[in-house]
Amino acid sequence: MNLREIIMDAIKYPISDTRKFLIFCVLIILMSLSTVIPSYGIKDGTVSIILTLVTLIVSFIVLGYSVEVIKGGTEGEATLPDFDYVKHFVMGVKALILEIIYFIIPAILVIIVASATGLFSSFTKIVYISIDAMANNTSNLTKIMAAVPQSTMNTFTNSLTITLIVAIILFIIFSLMSFTGLVRFAKTGSGTEGLRFREILKDMSKIGFLKIIVTLIVIYIIALxxxxxxxxxxxxxxxxxxxxxxxxxPFIILFLYRAIGLLYAEA
Incomplete structure (x- = not known):
């Protein structure tokens, strides 16, 4: 499917089955109660605990159902999937774990880069020097920064620049891979399949990296x-x-996950 077909299908999809859409809407309301109810002045501790628990459980169901929507998109299903709350709860938990893994890997790599380039050590020196300067009754920010050796400041600036560049690159790469991994998980139900990096890269190359990037940008602009x-x-x-x-x-959630499923239908 081309981009226009994906967008048009994804926009129509949420109301392809009015009954299921309304059920999904109710789930979103339940998921949001812990933040909405307190805004109306209800702040009872017991109620807050119950609402938080409901939010947590329903959030996993919603995430699992969203994964099912992706699967339907890859398989060409025209309407919203049926609800299986236990199955979707389990899928939601697995999907969250998968996303956490995709977040942890680049985070660890960024920390390694930051440490190797001297970001942490130089920042620590700047903090200690600043504290010493303030202890000596230096309150002017310019004078405090002047007390920091230029070599330390250069190390901090260079390492921060390198770390930010690496972080942005890794974020883009792993975000794209996490989408593909989530699709593989949706299609197979296996969390392990969502982490097969070689197969993920094959799927991405089959669709086209440019098509993936452009489509994701467009659907997120529409969502915004x-x-x-x-x-x-x-x-x-x-x-x-x-x-x-x-x-x-609910409409935005279903639109996004449907579009992602259609995007990867060719993988």
Missing amino acids: ALSFVIGLIGLIPYIGVFISIFVGV
Whole structure:
């Protein structure tokens, strides 16, 4: 499918089955109660604990159902999948673990780069020198920074620049890989499949790296535009928040995951 076909299909998809869409909307409302209810002045401790527990459980179900939506997209299913709350809860837990792994790997690599380039050591020196300067009644920021040796400041600046560049590159690479890994998990139900980096790269090359990047950028721009509209609706007193959460948020979630599933249908 080309980009236009993916977008048009994903926009129509959330209302392909009104009953299932409304059920999904109810799940989003339940997931949001722990943040919405306190805004109306209800701050009972027991209620907060219960709502937090409900939010956690429903969040996993919503994530698992979203993964099922991806699977339907890759298989050409035209309507929303059926609900299986236990299955979707388990899938949601697995999907979260998978995403955490994809976050941890680049985070560790960035920490290694930061340490190797001297970011931590130079920052520590700057902090200690600044503390000593303030202890000597130096309150002017310019004078405090002047007390830091130029070599230390150069090391800090260079290492920070290198670390940020590496972090951005790794974030982009692992974000793209995490999407593909999530699709492999959706198709197979196996978390291990979502971590087969060689197969993931093969899937990405089969679709085309440029197509993946452009499509993801476009669907997220559309999602941001929809979020802006939802934000405006949410400003309506009392009912605005529920309208935006009940209709807008579910629509955006289903739109995004459907589009991702269609994007990877050729893999």
